[in-house]
Amino acid sequence: MATEENLKIIGKCPACQGPDRREAVRKAAVTLFAKKGFHATSTAEVAKLAGVSEGTIFYYFGSKEGILLDLLSEVNLKYRQRMAKVLEKAPDGLSAVLAGVEFHFKQVRQHSRLLTLLVRDLPASLGRGESEPREFMRRQTALILEVMCQSLRRGQEDGSVAADLPVMETALLIRSLLIGATRLLLLKLAPEVDYVGQAVGFCRRALAPCP
Amino acid sequence: MATEENLKIIGKCPACQGPDRREAVRKAAVTLFAKKGFHATSTAEVAKLAGVSEGTIFYYFGSKEGILLDLLSEVNLKYRQRMAKVLEKAPDGLSAVLAGVEFHFKQVRQHSRLLTLLVRDLPASLGRGESEPREFMRRQTALILEVMCQSLRRGQEDGSVAADLPVMETALLIRSLLIGATRLLLLKLAPEVDYVGQAVGFCRRALAPCP
Amino acid sequence: MATEENLKIIGKCPACQGPDRREAVRKAAVTLFAKKGFHATSTAEVAKLAGVSEGTIFYYFGSKEGILLDLLSEVNLKYRQRMAKVLEKAPDGLSAVLAGVEFHFKQVRQHSRLLTLLVRDLPASLGRGESEPREFMRRQTALILEVMCQSLRRGQEDGSVAADLPVMETALLIRSLLIGATRLLLLKLAPEVDYVGQAVGFCRRALAPCP
Amino acid sequence: MATEENLKIIGKCPACQGPDRREAVRKAAVTLFAKKGFHATSTAEVAKLAGVSEGTIFYYFGSKEGILLDLLSEVNLKYRQRMAKVLEKAPDGLSAVLAGVEFHFKQVRQHSRLLTLLVRDLPASLGRGESEPREFMRRQTALILEVMCQSLRRGQEDGSVAADLPVMETALLIRSLLIGATRLLLLKLAPEVDYVGQAVGFCRRALAPCP
DNA sequence: TATGAATGAGTTTTCATTCAT
DNA sequence: CATGAATGAAAACTCATTCAT
Numbered sequence: 001m002a003t004e005e006n007l008k009i010i011g012k013c014p015a016c017q018g019p020d021r022r023e024a025v026r027k028a029a030v031t032l033f034a035k036k037g038f039h040a041t042s043t044a045e046v047a048k049l050a051g052v053s054e055g056t057i058f059y060y061f062g063s064k065e066g067i068l069l070d071l072l073s074e075v076n077l078k079y080r081q082r083m084a085k086v087l088e089k090a091p092d093g094l095s096a097v098l099a100g101v102e103f104h105f106k107q108v109r110q111h112s113r114l115l116t117l118l119v120r121d122l123p124a125s126l127g128r129g130e131s132e133p134r135e136f137m138r139r140q141t142a143l144i145l146e147v148m149c150q151s152l153r154r155g156q157e158d159g160s161v162a163a164d165l166p167v168m169e170t171a172l173l174i175r176s177l178l179i180g181a182t183r184l185l186l187l188k189l190a191p192e193v194d195y196v197g198q199a200v201g202f203c204r205r206a207l208a209p210c211p
Numbered sequence: 212m213a214t215e216e217n218l219k220i221i222g223k224c225p226a227c228q229g230p231d232r233r234e235a236v237r238k239a240a241v242t243l244f245a246k247k248g249f250h251a252t253s254t255a256e257v258a259k260l261a262g263v264s265e266g267t268i269f270y271y272f273g274s275k276e277g278i279l280l281d282l283l284s285e286v287n288l289k290y291r292q293r294m295a296k297v298l299e300k301a302p303d304g305l306s307a308v309l310a311g312v313e314f315h316f317k318q319v320r321q322h323s324r325l326l327t328l329l330v331r332d333l334p335a336s337l338g339r340g341e342s343e344p345r346e347f348m349r350r351q352t353a354l355i356l357e358v359m360c361q362s363l364r365r366g367q368e369d370g371s372v373a374a375d376l377p378v379m380e381t382a383l384l385i386r387s388l389l390i391g392a393t394r395l396l397l398l399k400l401a402p403e404v405d406y407v408g409q410a411v412g413f414c415r416r417a418l419a420p421c422p
Numbered sequence: 423m424a425t426e427e428n429l430k431i432i433g434k435c436p437a438c439q440g441p442d443r444r445e446a447v448r449k450a451a452v453t454l455f456a457k458k459g460f461h462a463t464s465t466a467e468v469a470k471l472a473g474v475s476e477g478t479i480f481y482y483f484g485s486k487e488g489i490l491l492d493l494l495s496e497v498n499l500k501y502r503q504r505m506a507k508v509l510e511k512a513p514d515g516l517s518a519v520l521a522g523v524e525f526h527f528k529q530v531r532q533h534s535r536l537l538t539l540l541v542r543d544l545p546a547s548l549g550r551g552e553s554e555p556r557e558f559m560r561r562q563t564a565l566i567l568e569v570m571c572q573s574l575r576r577g578q579e580d581g582s583v584a585a586d587l588p589v590m591e592t593a594l595l596i597r598s599l600l601i602g603a604t605r606l607l608l609l610k611l612a613p614e615v616d617y618v619g620q621a622v623g624f625c626r627r628a629l630a631p632c633p
Numbered sequence: 634m635a636t637e638e639n640l641k642i643i644g645k646c647p648a649c650q651g652p653d654r655r656e657a658v659r660k661a662a663v664t665l666f667a668k669k670g671f672h673a674t675s676t677a678e679v680a681k682l683a684g685v686s687e688g689t690i691f692y693y694f695g696s697k698e699g700i701l702l703d704l705l706s707e708v709n710l711k712y713r714q715r716m717a718k719v720l721e722k723a724p725d726g727l728s729a730v731l732a733g734v735e736f737h738f739k740q741v742r743q744h745s746r747l748l749t750l751l752v753r754d755l756p757a758s759l760g761r762g763e764s765e766p767r768e769f770m771r772r773q774t775a776l777i778l779e780v781m782c783q784s785l786r787r788g789q790e791d792g793s794v795a796a797d798l799p800v801m802e803t804a805l806l807i808r809s810l811l812i813g814a815t816r817l818l819l820l821k822l823a824p825e826v827d828y829v830g831q832a833v834g835f836c837r838r839a840l841a842p843c844p
Numbered sequence: 845t846a847t848g849a850a851t852g853a854g855t856t857t858t859c860a861t862t863c864a865t
Numbered sequence: 866c867a868t869g870a871a872t873g874a875a876a877a878c879t880c881a882t883t884c885a886t
Binding site for chain 5: 654685686687688689692693
């Protein structure tokens with residue numbers, strides 16, 4: 001086919017047509033937002049790195065915030081789906097929760113750029129008060145919490161988790177631990193020790209019924 | 212004194228002279244940064260709320276980021292000092308750590324505006340490379356971690372904390388939990404349940420030696 | 423015919439083919455230009471309201487200004503034709519002029535959206551130098567003036583209009599009155615009183631020969 | 634004084650300091666708005682012609698529309714004040730009105746640039762619907778109408794104006810005539826004849842009581 | 845010490861227009 | 866004929882910072 005060759009000749013990335021332009025913007029945005037932060041990145045930079053015109057960004061995403069929202073909803077969705085899959089496979093409730101903890105740290109390592117957006121640029125960058133994007137984030141958080149709650153309940157039923165623990169509060173604590181750890185890790189504010197294993201142990205002791 | 216009288220005449224608050232101007236800027240900045248975020252707040256707004264000229268801000272703080280850094284260092288210092296005092300009073304290491312956890316949540320409630328600065332959007336320079344302000348943040352985090360580590364070691368010596376726990380990693384986990392919880396609480400991303408008590412229990416079970 | 427069926431299937435208005443597309447654009451443009459003004463209306467909005475693609479607009483009208491010019495020439499043509507018909511029917515010159523005045527106010531009421539275009543913001547090219555669209559507007563004005571002049575001359579011949587009035591200047595004054603009134607009425611800058619009758623009386627006294 | 638000399642040396646217009654910068658912007662804006670129209674003039678152009686930075690414009694006027702509003706309120710104020718003075722001097726009501734008509738045409742000739750703003754860029758350029766600037770314009774129009782009404786009433790009292798004419802409607806008609814004429818004159822849409830004298834005669838016949 | 849007028853580089857966003865299909 | 870993805874130039878506006886006073 002001549003098209004691809006021609007594109008090479010005129011110096012255009014052959015992947016950058018049609019919906020691929022959208023993807024190119026997303027990729028560029030992830031890279032820059034993760035490296036410099038949402039506010040410190042201009043749409044001009046994103047456009048340049050993506051190899052598209054600035055207009056294209058607004059054609060596809062409507063606004064700068066639109067890119068971030070689009071990115072985040074995907075991060076959240078994939079994270080949740082994978083997390084859910086991991087939890088399902090576990091033999092009992094406690095194992096599920098602990099597998100979730102382990103999974104989270106693995107994700108942080110593997111998708112650090114994307115998750116950095118979650119701990120640095122969001123939701124602080126988004127509209128304050130009762131804005132639409134804020135509500136969006138709250139929903140996302142609630143969904144992830146729900147998954148965690150289910151495993152905890154399952155654990156209380158099968159006896160692997162202490163029965164007297166209030167489910168929601170406990171889920172919040174585990175979630176807090178994961179969020180805080182991600183922040184310390186990705187913003188490199190803490191010494192670079194690997195504490196995944198310790199995190200699992202920490203939670204196990206906190207959750208398991210007293211023998 | 213002529214000064215005070217004059218000030219009354221021209222309608223300026225007599226407290227807003229000399230070093231008080233500095234303080235006025237700090238107060239205004241805390242309020243605005245916490246409410247709207249660092250990026251969304253302009254120096255003009257800060258100056259206006261503080262009742263000083265824009266030039267004054269730069270005279271005292273050098274830059275917009277300078278205000279934030281100044282604020283953060285004070286938040287950290289006071290937090291650390293108070294935390295240290297709380298830990299000292301505890302009868303044993305475990306109680307110290309748990310008292311620290313409880314103290315943290317109390318602080319969040321009492322000084323929410325100030326602490327919001329820590330979980331809200333940090334300036335870009337804090338997120339990238341080896342900038343000076345970045346190093347500053349890391350130092351602050353390290354100092355707080357150190358305090359926590361001391362209590363853990365003390366607990367291992369007096370037998371109230373499991374002896375096989377690696378101190379630094381465990382301190383990081385507790386710190387993570389506190390940071391994550393603060394974020395969820397202050398950014399109002401989680402249901403508004405009170406989980407201080409649960410947090411203490413969670414940590415006690417995770418730290419206490421197996422009976 | 424397959425076309426109509428297909429259109430129904432894909433949910434497109436069957437009237438929107440061929441020259442009807444042109445008409446759809448015109449209708450949408452009138453609505454939006456009258457409501458929001460020429461400058462504040464984007465071609466995208468026009469295309470959307472018309473249910474056609476953006477390209478179509480440029481296919482038919484060449485440019486955004488082209489739509490306006492097309493619209494204006496039609497407004498003027500119809501206005502002139504109708505005005506001419508009204509003037510013809512009048513028994514004498516003065517009655518013709520006064521009927522014209524009355525007719526104008528009726529038009530303003532009936533076709534307010536279309537006529538608003540004439541008093542609203544014209545594109546920059548209409549306001550400057552010797553541009554082509556500028557010349558176009560001047561021609562339109564001249565044509566309407568000419569009609570008015572004819573009636574005045576007729577009135578002077580049949581004695582219903584004072585013989586010593588300079589025709590062109592008088593026509594310009596009447597036209598001025600109509601234009602100004604339209605502006606005040608359509609832009610709703612004046613109290614909403616109905617002054618058609620008064621306008622007719624005003625002109626009659628100004629034109630009729632002194633008894 | 635050294636200051637003025639220095640300024641000349643570094644190539645700055647000596648008039649362009651302090652509040653004179655504000656004035657420089659106003660002057661530049663009048664020139665450009667009148668020549669090209671409000672929409673077709675960019676703030677960059679205004680800044681360049683005024684010899685100030687673009688920021689300065691926003692420092693003083695807040696927005697592009699702010700310049701226009703500022704300009705217009707001054708035009709209106711001066712116009713009204715001068716008009717009032719002219720009307721006062723007249724020996725009777727009819728003379729007052731006619732002097733006002735004559736005065737208007739004189740103004741149009743003398744301050745054509747400024748008045749062009751009134752007939753072309755306003756109020757079409759300003760916010761639609763019930764916007765603040767729109768209301769501003771309505772108030773301005775009302776004030777001018779009021780002045781005209783006073784003279785008409787005075788004329789009816791002293792017998793120089795027909796007693797049976799409804800004051801407001803008549804004022805509106807005269808105002809309409811002036812507005813329309815200004816538009817035709819300044820936008821150069823009509824043949825360039827001088828019809829001031831005719832306008833006065835036209836109005837006299839329309840207003841004077843039938844002998 | 846304190847001011848605030850002035851800046852200009854930078855921001856996000858808009859939009860008429862083009863053109864390959 | 867008709868589309869709509871893509872553009873890029875330009876727009877209005879913001880704001881941290883400076884500096885003469």
